[in-house]
Amino acid sequence: MTTLDELRAVVPAQGWLGEALERVAADPAAIGRLFPAVGRRCGRAPLPDAPGWSTDEAARALLLAALPAERVAAEAETLYRYGDAAEKRAVLKALPLLPVGDAGVPLLRDAIRTNDPRLVAAALGPYARRLDDAAWRQAVLKCVFMGVPLAVVDHLDERADAELATMLAGLLEERRAAGRDLAPDVLALLDRLKGV
Amino acid sequence: MRILDPHIHMTSRTTDDYERMAAAGVRAVVEPAFWLGQPRTNPGSFTDYFDSLVGWEPFRASQFGIRHHATIALNPKEANDPRCREVLGLLPRYLEKDGVVAVGEVGYDSMTPEEDEVFAAQLALAIEHELPALVHTPHRDKARGTRRSLAVVAESGIDPGRVVLDHLNEVTVGLVRDTGCWLGFSIYPDTKMSPPRMVRILQQYGLERMLVNSAADWGRSDPLLTRATADAMLEAGFTEDDVDRVMWRNPVEFYGQSGRLDVSAVAETGATFAGNSIQRGGS
Structure with a gap:
C-alpha cells in the first residue's frame, strides 16, 4: 500500500x-x-x-x-x-x-451505492478490509457487473471465498444464457476459486 | 463542426440525447442549476441536485466524449420559498468546484423583493469566487425584467463582460446590445427563439458576444437545435468560421473567464470519444 x-x-x-x-x-x-x-x-x-x-x-x-x-x-x-x-x-x-x-466505512458504502465506476473502484482499495464480507462481496460483484477491472480490488485473492464464487458463477450463467460473457479477469478469478 | 451548448439542462434528458448530441457535433455543454418541474421544499433537495451537476452528469456526458460543466445558484423562482433560502449559505462550497464555470441561473421570475435580494447576493458571490454570471431573463414581463436585471448587474459592480443575459429575443436584444454584457438566445421548438429568427438576429446585430443555446429541459425542447441553428446559419450565407465563432469560440471565451473551463481534449481532437477507460474503471 x-x-x-x-x-x-x-x-x-x-x-x-x-x-x-x-x-x-x-x-x-x-x-x-x-x-x-x-x-x-x-x-x-x-x-x-x-x-x-x-x-x-x-x-x-x-x-x-x-x-x-x-x-x-x-x-x-x-x-x-x-x-x-x-x-x-x-x-x-x-x-x-x-x-x-x-469512521470512513459509511463513505465506502455510499460510494458503492453510486453508478460511477470511478467511485466504486476507489472504494475497493485497502480500506475495504473494514467492510463486512457481505458488503465486500456485493461490491466486487458490482465491479464485475460494471466492467471495472478486478485489479482495483485490494487483497482480492486473499478475501475471495466460495460464496463470491457462487455469486460470480450465477452472473456468468445469466450472461452466457444471453449470449454474452464476462471479462477474462473475472473468468480467471472464477477458475482460481474453483481450484481449476 | 464543434458545438458548445452554453445552456442545457441535461438532468432532464436521456442518455440517448447525449449520443445524438455527440453525433451532431456537440463536444461540450454547460448545465445551469435551475428549477425543476416539481418545486423543491428543502435545502437537501438542492444539494443532491448540485452534487449531480458536479458528479453524475459529467460522468454520463463523458461516456459520449462530451465535456460537462455547470453553473450553480439558487434560482429566482425558488428564491421566493423561505424553506429554500438556506441554499444561499451552501453555495460557496459548490462555487469552488472545478466543473463550475459560472454563478447561475440568477435573475428574475416574478420580480419580487425576495428575488431582488437573492439576485444581488449571488452577483456578489460571483465577484467573490471570480466567476462569470448567467442571468435568466423572465418569461413574463420580459422587457421590464431585462431592464431591471441590467440595473441590478450595473449596481453590483461586476464587470459586464462577465455577465450573460439569457433567453433574449427580438424585443430585448436591443436593450442588452450596447451594455457590454453577453447575449444569450434559447432556441426552442415553439416558444423563445427559432433557428430562422436567430439567424436574422445574427444578421442584424453581428456575432460579437452572441451565445446560442438549446436550453433543453423537461419541457418541450430539443437538444439538437444548436446544430439546426448552425445549419440555418450556413444556409443563410454565414461561413463555417462564423458558425465556429458563435457555436464554439464565443461560449469558450465567455465561460473561459472562470479559468476552469476545460475543453482541451475535445478542442484538440474534435473527434468522437474513442476510449472506454472510464467504463472500465479509469484507474
Whole structure:
C-alpha cells in the first residue's frame, strides 16, 4: 500500500500546496475551500512513482493528513459529502492512510451505492478490509457487473471465498444464457476459486 | 463542426440525447442549476441536485466524449420559498468546484423583493469566487425584467463582460446590445427563439458576444437545435468560421473567464470519444 511518506516524496510541499498544508494545520476549517481547488492548482497527472495515484489525489490526501488528528474523520466526511467526483475519489483513496478508524466505512458504502465506476473502484482499495464480507462481496460483484477491472480490488485473492464464487458463477450463467460473457479477469478469478 | 451548448439542462434528458448530441457535433455543454418541474421544499433537495451537476452528469456526458460543466445558484423562482433560502449559505462550497464555470441561473421570475435580494447576493458571490454570471431573463414581463436585471448587474459592480443575459429575443436584444454584457438566445421548438429568427438576429446585430443555446429541459425542447441553428446559419450565407465563432469560440471565451473551463481534449481532437477507460474503471 502506498504510504503518506511516499506521496510526500512524489508531491513535494512546495508553492501553493506548501502554503495550503500550513494553512490547514493552523486553521482546519480552511480545507473547505482549498480541497476543491487542488486539481486546478496542483494538476491531475498520474504519478508513475505512486502507481494508481494522480497528483490531485495525492495532494488531497496530504491535505487531509495535515489536519489535527481529531478533526480528520469529520472533515473527511464533509468533504466527501460536498465533493465532486474527483474529490470523493480522493477522500476514498486517502481513508486507509488517515487516523479515522472505522469512521470512513459509511463513505465506502455510499460510494458503492453510486453508478460511477470511478467511485466504486476507489472504494475497493485497502480500506475495504473494514467492510463486512457481505458488503465486500456485493461490491466486487458490482465491479464485475460494471466492467471495472478486478485489479482495483485490494487483497482480492486473499478475501475471495466460495460464496463470491457462487455469486460470480450465477452472473456468468445469466450472461452466457444471453449470449454474452464476462471479462477474462473475472473468468480467471472464477477458475482460481474453483481450484481449476 | 464543434458545438458548445452554453445552456442545457441535461438532468432532464436521456442518455440517448447525449449520443445524438455527440453525433451532431456537440463536444461540450454547460448545465445551469435551475428549477425543476416539481418545486423543491428543502435545502437537501438542492444539494443532491448540485452534487449531480458536479458528479453524475459529467460522468454520463463523458461516456459520449462530451465535456460537462455547470453553473450553480439558487434560482429566482425558488428564491421566493423561505424553506429554500438556506441554499444561499451552501453555495460557496459548490462555487469552488472545478466543473463550475459560472454563478447561475440568477435573475428574475416574478420580480419580487425576495428575488431582488437573492439576485444581488449571488452577483456578489460571483465577484467573490471570480466567476462569470448567467442571468435568466423572465418569461413574463420580459422587457421590464431585462431592464431591471441590467440595473441590478450595473449596481453590483461586476464587470459586464462577465455577465450573460439569457433567453433574449427580438424585443430585448436591443436593450442588452450596447451594455457590454453577453447575449444569450434559447432556441426552442415553439416558444423563445427559432433557428430562422436567430439567424436574422445574427444578421442584424453581428456575432460579437452572441451565445446560442438549446436550453433543453423537461419541457418541450430539443437538444439538437444548436446544430439546426448552425445549419440555418450556413444556409443563410454565414461561413463555417462564423458558425465556429458563435457555436464554439464565443461560449469558450465567455465561460473561459472562470479559468476552469476545460475543453482541451475535445478542442484538440474534435473527434468522437474513442476510449472506454472510464467504463472500465479509469484507474
